Amino acid sequence: MLGLLLLVASLVVAADLFGTREALFGSATPPPKPSAFSRVASETPAQRAKRTRLRSQPWWQEVDTFGGVGKTRTSEIEISDDATQWRLRWSCSGGRFVVRAAGQKKPLVNSTCAAKKSSEFTAKPDGALQVEAEGRWRVTVEQQVDVPLVEPPLPAMSAPGTAKVASGSFYRMDQTGRGRLTFYRLASGRYALRLTDVYFTPNVDLEIRLHPLRAPKTTRQYLSAPSKIAAPLDITAGSMNFVLPAGVDPLRYRSVVIWCPLITSAYAGATLNQQQ
Amino acid sequence: MKRPWSPTPGVAAATAEPVTAPSPPKPALDASKAPAGGPQLVLGGRRIPVVLPNRRDPRLKLSAVIIALQVLGQTVLDFKVSIAQILITIGVCAVIDTAVTLKQQGILAWPASALLTGNSIAFILRASGTKHGDWWSLNGIEFFVLAAVVSLVVKHLVRPGGRHRFNPSNVGIVWVLLVIGPVHVFPQYLWWGPLGAPVIAALLVIVLGAIWVLRAVRMLPMALSFMVPFTALIAIFAASGQSFVAIWQESQISGFDYWLKICTSPELLVFVCFMMSDPATAAKSRDGRLIYGAATAVVAAALVFFQPTEFGIKVAILSSLTLTCALVPAIEAAARRLGRDRDPPADEAHVKRPPLPRRVSAGALRPASIAVVIIAVTAVVGTAALADNKDLIFIERGLTGPRNAQ
Numbered sequence: 238m239l240g241l242l243l244l245v246a247s248l249v250v251a252a253d254l255f256g257t258r259e260a261l262f263g264s265a266t267p268p269p270k271p272s273a274f275s276r277v278a279s280e281t282p283a284q285r286a287k288r289t290r291l292r293s294q295p296w297w298q299e300v301d302t303f304g305g306v307g308k309t310r311t312s313e314i315e316i317s318d319d320a321t322q323w324r325l326r327w328s329c330s331g332g333r334f335v336v337r338a339a340g341q342k343k344p345l346v347n348s349t350c351a352a353k354k355s356s357e358f359t360a361k362p363d364g365a366l367q368v369e370a371e372g373r374w375r376v377t378v379e380q381q382v383d384v385p386l387v388e389p390p391l392p393a394m395s396a397p398g399t400a401k402v403a404s405g406s407f408y409r410m411d412q413t414g415r416g417r418l419t420f421y422r423l424a425s426g427r428y429a430l431r432l433t434d435v436y437f438t439p440n441v442d443l444e445i446r447l448h449p450l451r452a453p454k455t456t457r458q459y460l461s462a463p464s465k466i467a468a469p470l471d472i473t474a475g476s477m478n479f480v481l482p483a484g485v486d487p488l489r490y491r492s493v494v495i496w497c498p499l500i501t502s503a504y505a506g507a508t509l510n511q512q513q
Numbered sequence: 514m515k516r517p518w519s520p521t522p523g524v525a526a527a528t529a530e531p532v533t534a535p536s537p538p539k540p541a542l543d544a545s546k547a548p549a550g551g552p553q554l555v556l557g558g559r560r561i562p563v564v565l566p567n568r569r570d571p572r573l574k575l576s577a578v579i580i581a582l583q584v585l586g587q588t589v590l591d592f593k594v595s596i597a598q599i600l601i602t603i604g605v606c607a608v609i610d611t612a613v614t615l616k617q618q619g620i621l622a623w624p625a626s627a628l629l630t631g632n633s634i635a636f637i638l639r640a641s642g643t644k645h646g647d648w649w650s651l652n653g654i655e656f657f658v659l660a661a662v663v664s665l666v667v668k669h670l671v672r673p674g675g676r677h678r679f680n681p682s683n684v685g686i687v688w689v690l691l692v693i694g695p696v697h698v699f700p701q702y703l704w705w706g707p708l709g710a711p712v713i714a715a716l717l718v719i720v721l722g723a724i725w726v727l728r729a730v731r732m733l734p735m736a737l738s739f740m741v742p743f744t745a746l747i748a749i750f751a752a753s754g755q756s757f758v759a760i761w762q763e764s765q766i767s768g769f770d771y772w773l774k775i776c777t778s779p780e781l782l783v784f785v786c787f788m789m790s791d792p793a794t795a796a797k798s799r800d801g802r803l804i805y806g807a808a809t810a811v812v813a814a815a816l817v818f819f820q821p822t823e824f825g826i827k828v829a830i831l832s833s834l835t836l837t838c839a840l841v842p843a844i845e846a847a848a849r850r851l852g853r854d855r856d857p858p859a860d861e862a863h864v865k866r867p868p869l870p871r872r873v874s875a876g877a878l879r880p881a882s883i884a885v886v887i888i889a890v891t892a893v894v895g896t897a898a899l900a901d902n903k904d905l906i907f908i909e910r911g912l913t914g915p916r917n918a919q
Contacts, residue, residue: 241880241883241884241887244887244891245887247688247691247692247887248890248894248895251692251891251895251898252894252895253898258692259904262694264696264904265695265696265904265907265913266903266904266907266913290903290907291912409911412911413910413911413912415763436912438911
């Protein structure tokens with residue numbers, strides 16, 4: 238009888254009835270969350286962000302920036318419930334610099350202006366910040382999130398004089414890489430890159446690099462020729478824009494590689510198809 | 514009728530899983546039937562007959578084929594399984610089977626079929642996070658041990674009519690894949706790599722090994738009776754736009770590639786040639802085996818149809834055998850009724866049996882029969898539920914981050 242009961246229990250778990258298997262053995266799928274639509278949290282979205290189960294490498298999203306002279310009370314700050322931590326990055330002209338959160342006795346920052354310029358916190362603040370400084374100061378509040386960033390294309394990408402010059406689709410190398418890329422030559426002469434619906438295996442310090450090989454498939458092939466950094470990749474999921482450094486011309490290269498210098502690994506590649 | 518792979522004359526291998534020719538039900542093995550003058554072990558004043566492996570045992574051929582594939586897997590095919598996982602799984606099966614045989618029959622028998630069970634489990638089952646080349650990794654060893662224990666427990670406890678009904682390694686693997694789930698375990702990939710020397714070598718081993726093993730036990734027609742309808746049905750699915758995702762390919766697999774990746778998979782060939790062909794659990798009669806092969810193909814294709822992932826497709830194929838093993842008595846009855854069985858086994862040809870409905874109703878309330886039904890239903894329902902498993906899509910698309918399950 239015990240054996241039969243165990244078999245029936247197996248049936249319930251195997252069919253994941255009532256979510257039993259997930260409850261017992263966990264899930265690889267995170268719950269859905271709304272994507273971010275900007276690198277600045279306070280910007281108003283054009284439309285409601287879609288919910289997604291995708292997760293990005295955690296990245297710092299700007300919440301607000303304050304500045305002033307002497308003692309000031311900022312407007313209220315609001316850290317998202319989804320944020321894993323938040324931080325203050327500050328600069329001041331001299332003397333002591335103190336920042337308090339409303340309702341907290343212990344200051345968040347109590348330092349000289351010459352000391353460390355960033356402090357991280359996990360407990361969420363409630364309300365405004367009280368800043369005490371002897372001179373001019375500036376504080377940027379940032380929160381760390383792991384949701385994808387889904388930015389609209391840059392206005393410059395559809396401005397007169399802008400041309401789409403190359404495109405491609407990502408393929409897997411050492412890690413997962415999916416999605417599309419498009420290079421634009423802006424009216425200013427600079428180049429901009431748009432990644433669309435991309436996902437790369439999360440890791441810190443990833444780089445978007447331009448490579449002379451048409452379709453490098455391995456880290457060894459990637460390392461066989463010199464490459465050029467186009468932009469750091471701090472967000473590993475979503476749709477986002479980058480303006481390339483002045484003087485960097487993607488048309489002199491034949492592919493794009495997502496490179497991780499930390500572990501010397503080519504994550505993903507995309508062959509560049511130049512527009513006629 | 515000769516009994517071609519009895520380890521020793523007069524000693525039938527009641528614990529057999531692997532290939533053999535059709536044979537009548539084997540008598541229970543006990544110490545009194547051990548070969549006279551054979552080796553014995555004296556333990557605490559008690560003489561225990563020892564049954565050693567026989568080099569003519571076809572199970573040794575099958576072992577040689579699987580071991581050759583394991584060696585290729587460890588060296589050039591990038592199998593994500595460690596030598597430690599393989600050895601421990603085989604060891605657990607061997608210890609359990611030897612202990613059960615010793616307790617039930619008073620002999621110390623070479624656990625040939627249990628060794629094959631362990632080898633088969635380690636050949637197909639994978640624990641998430643195991644890396645190729647990490648030869649002594651014990652990552653996820655509990656899942657291998659669990660599969661081995663389930664295999665042997667089902668083999669020795671679920672015995673309607675005094676015989677085990679399910680292929681032990683098949684039921685153990687299916688149970689672990691469905692109950693533990695895709696977050697922790699997965700089956701060996703359908704695709705073993707580009708068609709280079711390593712894969713060609715593996716295919717040669719499988720094809721030559723299949724001919725070597727299956728011809729001797731007359732199971733080649735059964736293998737064909739599976740492959741022909743299965744490949745035809747998968748071709749229809751491919752033409753109708755079915756597709757699946759797999760961790761090893763970026764894009765959706767559809768069209769001709771859908772057919773090619775499933776029907777020419779070495780994993781499928783191993784399943785058909787070396788798992789379905791277990792004569793202890795397959796149908797015994799010639800026509801019964803043809804129906805058994807075709808029925809497994811139809812069930813496998815029906816379960817595959819709904820699967821959008823490689824994991825689901827692989828489990829569907831494995832689960833089809835769990836179901837058809839449970840249905841073997843009905844398949845044999847159907848074969849007899851249709852009058853296609855021209856060479857029935859001796860025990861069934863001359864014994865007047867009550868009608869099937871009466872036998873079904875008589876046996877339905879026996880615990881072993883109930884267990885068979887629950888196991889078969891679990892395999893089918895659990896596999897069908899995979900079609901809607903959100904974890905699987907994420908895992909197969911490689912979207913679960915650095916802790917990717919495969």
